[in-house]
Amino acid sequence: MLVLDQVGKTYASGVHALDRFSLKVAPGEIVAIVGGSGCGKSTLLRLVSGLDPATQGAVYLDDARITAPHEKIGIVFQEPRLLPWLRVADNVGFGLADRPKPERARRVADALKRVGLSDKAGVWPRELSGGQAQRVAIARALVCRPEVLLLDEPFSALDAFTRADLQDHLLSLWADFKPTLVIVTHDVDESVVLADRIVVMRPHPGRLFEEIAADLPRPRDRNSAAFDHVKRRVLAALDRSLNRQTVTDDGETRASEGAAMWW
Amino acid sequence: MSFVPMTIAAERPDAASGPEVRPQESPNRRRLINIGLGLLLPVAIALLWEAVVAIGWSDGRLVPPPSVIFQTLWELAETGELWRHTVATVARVAAGFALGVVAGTVIGAITGYSILAHRLLDPTLQALRAIPSIAWVPLFILWLGIFEESKVALIAVGVFFPVYLGVMGAILSVDRKIVEVGRVFRLSGPALVWRILLPAVTPAYVVSLRSGLGLGWMFVVAAEFMGASEGLGYLLTDGQQLGKPAQIVAAILTFAVLGKATDSMLAYASAPFLRWQDSYGDRS
Numbered sequence: 042m043l044v045l046d047q048v049g050k051t052y053a054s055g056v057h058a059l060d061r062f063s064l065k066v067a068p069g070e071i072v073a074i075v076g077g078s079g080c081g082k083s084t085l086l087r088l089v090s091g092l093d094p095a096t097q098g099a100v101y102l103d104d105a106r107i108t109a110p111h112e113k114i115g116i117v118f119q120e121p122r123l124l125p126w127l128r129v130a131d132n133v134g135f136g137l138a139d140r141p142k143p144e145r146a147r148r149v150a151d152a153l154k155r156v157g158l159s160d161k162a163g164v165w166p167r168e169l170s171g172g173q174a175q176r177v178a179i180a181r182a183l184v185c186r187p188e189v190l191l192l193d194e195p196f197s198a199l200d201a202f203t204r205a206d207l208q209d210h211l212l213s214l215w216a217d218f219k220p221t222l223v224i225v226t227h228d229v230d231e232s233v234v235l236a237d238r239i240v241v242m243r244p245h246p247g248r249l250f251e252e253i254a255a256d257l258p259r260p261r262d263r264n265s266a267a268f269d270h271v272k273r274r275v276l277a278a279l280d281r282s283l284n285r286q287t288v289t290d291d292g293e294t295r296a297s298e299g300a301a302m303w304w
Numbered sequence: 305m306s307f308v309p310m311t312i313a314a315e316r317p318d319a320a321s322g323p324e325v326r327p328q329e330s331p332n333r334r335r336l337i338n339i340g341l342g343l344l345l346p347v348a349i350a351l352l353w354e355a356v357v358a359i360g361w362s363d364g365r366l367v368p369p370p371s372v373i374f375q376t377l378w379e380l381a382e383t384g385e386l387w388r389h390t391v392a393t394v395a396r397v398a399a400g401f402a403l404g405v406v407a408g409t410v411i412g413a414i415t416g417y418s419i420l421a422h423r424l425l426d427p428t429l430q431a432l433r434a435i436p437s438i439a440w441v442p443l444f445i446l447w448l449g450i451f452e453e454s455k456v457a458l459i460a461v462g463v464f465f466p467v468y469l470g471v472m473g474a475i476l477s478v479d480r481k482i483v484e485v486g487r488v489f490r491l492s493g494p495a496l497v498w499r500i501l502l503p504a505v506t507p508a509y510v511v512s513l514r515s516g517l518g519l520g521w522m523f524v525v526a527a528e529f530m531g532a533s534e535g536l537g538y539l540l541t542d543g544q545q546l547g548k549p550a551q552i553v554a555a556i557l558t559f560a561v562l563g564k565a566t567d568s569m570l571a572y573a574s575a576p577f578l579r580w581q582d583s584y585g586d587r588s
Contacts, residue, residue: 090488092484092487092488109490110487110488110489110490111490112490115488116488118481118484120481122481122482122484122485124482124485124500124503125580125581126503126504126506126580127503127580135485135489135499136489138499165579165580166580167580185489
């Protein structure tokens, strides 16, 4: 169980990026975090990953407090961040340096096969397309079998087709050993495709605004009415979080109340 | 919007398949043409000067024609003197380069990695760097004597600074995002240096080694001017004192060949470590 207990972050510059954010994520759950820019989504992920220390509250994984990068927590960044001097296979095996060579080779080959890039094992990162590079980055994180995988807008730099392709891909990888996924995105479609639960944040300082359950059967049909319904709820919550008044046609009555809270 | 290098692989032309290259031209042939183009100017000047002296427009006493220079070189080689002086000079450069590189790399890596070491050491080293290295000569002779030690020390000082600056600057400018990858995989200090920082700085390191080597060749001449009984620098001073300009030019030519050869060796030896680079200079 991943627990965020009243987590907050104020940077040395005085910027209050995140304020008392609490969330519990069950093992194997997929949580999407959406919100406008400046609402602390990336900050939140950096705190959970242990890359940055929280200035308020604490993050726990199975009761262990996270204060530094942890072996059970993997992260995929917005850019692939592959090491340009290592070939693709060595990039994927980067986190397995302490394993015996045969095991490493087997797991790397396995991971590359899972992301459909077995034929790219020997090439340099510069020879990959953007989508391929991001798949390698995902393979690099998953090959270590993390209990929690954090993804920080992992597909935002890709074109729409590649993005949809990689979302499906991510779900099939997730199904292998069902790690907890926390994915930050500004793409509402993406959040509804992937997540069991969607957390909407509001900015200045970043706070949890609303949680929306996405109880849709998988695989999800992007064109179904149920999908559209969840998507509208998320969009409405986002609008309210930014103090915009909206009229929704799906029975959302909290729009004006929510907006009034911040006016 | 982030830039996505989607088609870099597809856009990189093969060595011989660029659209502007005529198809019948092989890479080897093009290389020969390039070498020929580079040689055109010096060979033309040499032939011109040879002709000027042969015709009698100049007696070639102060600027000897190429034939005299090569004759001098040949005589020096035949008596074994050229070999003796070259070995002495190369040995000094090698020792000074090795010392300078080791010191520059270690101290550069420490000051690049540790903020405390940087604040502690860098101001002093930068101040020392501002001193023209030749100014150390009298002190080195007092401290280390007139023989090999002071010469090697001077060369080492010359090599140290470009290597130190190169390593430190390169480490300081390594992309924070790449370093974070190392942190995510929980690399300890030494592992972070070994697996992330050093590979990331290799291209800049090679450049600093090459400029260090160039300075090494420069400083060996200064070192040999300060009193040597052998070495190419000795050939220079000897040629000056005995009025033998051909010997001076012969020694200069030997320096040029040695400097270019060692630089090419260094570039060649480092090429396998830089194959991953995707840079502007790689286009053919």
